[in-house]
Amino acid sequence: xxxxxxxxxxxxxxxxxxxxxxxxxxxxxxxxxxxxxxxxxxxxxxxxxxxxxxxxxxxxxxxxxxxxxxxxxxxxxxxxxxxxxxxxxxxxxxxxxxxxxxxxxxxxxxxxxxxxxxxxxxxxxxxxxxxxxxxxxxxxxxxxxxxxxxxxxxxxxxxxxxxxxxxxxxxxx
Numbered sequence: 100x101x102x103x104x105x106x107x108x109x110x111x112x113x114x115x116x117x118x119x120x121x122x123x124x125x126x127x128x129x130x131x132x133x134x135x136x137x138x139x140x141x142x143x144x145x146x147x148x149x150x151x152x153x154x155x156x157x158x159x160x161x162x163x164x165x166x167x168x169x170x171x172x173x174x175x176x177x178x179x180x181x182x183x184x185x186x187x188x189x190x191x192x193x194x195x196x197x198x199x200x201x202x203x204x205x206x207x208x209x210x211x212x213x214x215x216x217x218x219x220x221x222x223x224x225x226x227x228x229x230x231x232x233x234x235x236x237x238x239x240x241x242x243x244x245x246x247x248x249x250x251x252x253x254x255x256x257x258x259x260x261x262x263x264x265x266x267x268x269x270x271x272x
Contacts, residue, residue, distance in 0.1 A: 101135075101257075103115075103139060103175060105142070105176065107155070116132065122171070122174040126167065127166050127168075129250075129253050130167020130168040132253040132256040133165070133204065134171035134175075135256075138171075138175055140215075140267045141217055141265075141267055145157070145215055154177065157208055157210050158184075158208070158210075159178050159185070159208055160207040161184075161187075161190070161206045162202040163199050164201050168206075193205035197218070200233050201233075214269070215268065215269050216267070216268045217265040217267045219265055223252070223255060225248070227248060228248040
């Protein structure tokens with residue numbers, strides 16, 4: 100079972116995907132899965148040693164406005180409520196990230212002087228999902244199909260190791 104470990108003062112907090120999904124609800128499971136995989140790949144790269152990073156010291160910049168990712172990051176890091184979460188659909192470093200239904204699958208996590216830029220790997224987000232998500236007038240059949248596609252993507256992402264879902268590049272911030 101994949102878990103995320105973060106530090107809160109002198110205590111280690113552990114999160115599973117299911118925890119983040121319960122916080123968000125069923126609306127955007129794919130966004131929750133994206134955030135989980137981003138955290139899974141980025142947190143070890145942000146850490147300066149064996150201890151997990153302090154969750155309240157992580158800053159996140161993204162070109163992905165989805166509510167599932169936002170809520171997952173909030174639960175794990177409290178970055179939204181504490182003003183350390185920035186959504187910029189025109190983030191200058193987002194391209195060449197894969198376009199999402201709105202914006203791009205680009206995430207930058209910062210901790211101290213380190214930052215990790217994460218971009219989803221090609222082929223994991225299907226064009227049918229993006230097209231149907233962008234459709235402004237969906238009928239009942241479209242809504243059913245969109246829900247199926249969200250859960251298919253969620254399962255596809257969760258079945259893979261995080262470094263097979265997201266490319267993560269470390270640099271000084």
